[in-house]
Amino acid sequence: METARVEISRCINGLGLRSKAKEPRDDRAATQASLERHMSAAGVKRGSVMEKVATVFCGSGAARQARAGVPPPPPPPPPPRDKPTPPEKPSRFSFQKMRNGMYPSLHGAGGRRSPRPPATSGRRRQLRAPVMSWTALWQHEPFLERFFQLFSGAEVCALAQVCRVWRDVLYQPRFWRAIRPVLNCRDIRESSAGEPGAARRRYLHSLQVRACDSLALLHASDEDLCDLTHGFPAAAKCVRSLSLQCCRVSDKGLEQTLDQLHGLQQLELSGCNEVTDAGLWACLSARIVSLSVSDCINVADESVAAVAQLLPSLCEFSLQAYHVSDAALSYFSSQQSAALTVLRLHSCWELTNHAVLNIG
Numbered sequence: 392m393e394t395a396r397v398e399i400s401r402c403i404n405g406l407g408l409r410s411k412a413k414e415p416r417d418d419r420a421a422t423q424a425s426l427e428r429h430m431s432a433a434g435v436k437r438g439s440v441m442e443k444v445a446t447v448f449c450g451s452g453a454a455r456q457a458r459a460g461v462p463p464p465p466p467p468p469p470p471p472r473d474k475p476t477p478p479e480k481p482s483r484f485s486f487q488k489m490r491n492g493m494y495p496s497l498h499g500a501g502g503r504r505s506p507r508p509p510a511t512s513g514r515r516r517q518l519r520a521p522v523m524s525w526t527a528l529w530q531h532e533p534f535l536e537r538f539f540q541l542f543s544g545a546e547v548c549a550l551a552q553v554c555r556v557w558r559d560v561l562y563q564p565r566f567w568r569a570i571r572p573v574l575n576c577r578d579i580r581e582s583s584a585g586e587p588g589a590a591r592r593r594y595l596h597s598l599q600v601r602a603c604d605s606l607a608l609l610h611a612s613d614e615d616l617c618d619l620t621h622g623f624p625a626a627a628k629c630v631r632s633l634s635l636q637c638c639r640v641s642d643k644g645l646e647q648t649l650d651q652l653h654g655l656q657q658l659e660l661s662g663c664n665e666v667t668d669a670g671l672w673a674c675l676s677a678r679i680v681s682l683s684v685s686d687c688i689n690v691a692d693e694s695v696a697a698v699a700q701l702l703p704s705l706c707e708f709s710l711q712a713y714h715v716s717d718a719a720l721s722y723f724s725s726q727q728s729a730a731l732t733v734l735r736l737h738s739c740w741e742l743t744n745h746a747v748l749n750i751g
Contacts, residue, residue: 642670
């Protein structure tokens, strides 16, 4: 027993010296083996108190457990982290206190809302239109523009004579697009004592203001057609339809007039006995899509030939002539016959069924 005590003391002292010198692991293993030999020589049994004391001081318990196949104890779990405390939600009671003045309000110490700054930009929207009297309503141009759209052409002409306000509103071009003014040149010459040109220019000025796109002339002469192009400058662009009825115009006057009307698309010649085949060859333009020739005594087959060759875009053709034969309609080509949609033949006594076959 004494020998074991001495050996243990010596091992403990050697363990202290080795821990200070930091010896390598091989020396520790040799020391452990030497300790076990001394303990077995001294008669120290395994599992006794002396072995446990030596194991504690020598640190051989972990190695012995590894040799015996015992797994090491698991590491201790990390200490739990403290969860952050969520912020307190405002309650209805807190808002009630703030309203009562117990807590400072969001709008200031007094708990009152700050007044809104006055609006400086823009006008206040007017919710109600100003009340208009009955007399002012009939002088209100926006109302009159919509009101006059309910009337026909003849009624518009009568309403334009009521007052100046109504006349100015009704003289807008949109009220005259579906109206064809008729200018009786003979009546103008007879009513104007010695100054037919001045009266004619007044009529033409009224047409200029209305910007009429359709016009009919009765008993006109070459002089009347010349005043038309000079006193009505807008006719060059705005006039789309022209009707000459019972007029004493020559081929030259008709040619000069049609050359000035660049937007003309519809032409009507009725009772113009001085117009010949040569005049139609000289005045017809390719932009004409509708042509009506009636009661012109000098119109014959050559006039129909001029129509067929000079008007490739002709869609509507009305003809009333006494001296037109079947050969006249043979001038229409197959391409032009396809474009022609309306054909009217009145009092053409010399035409037979062969004329219809030629144009078909």
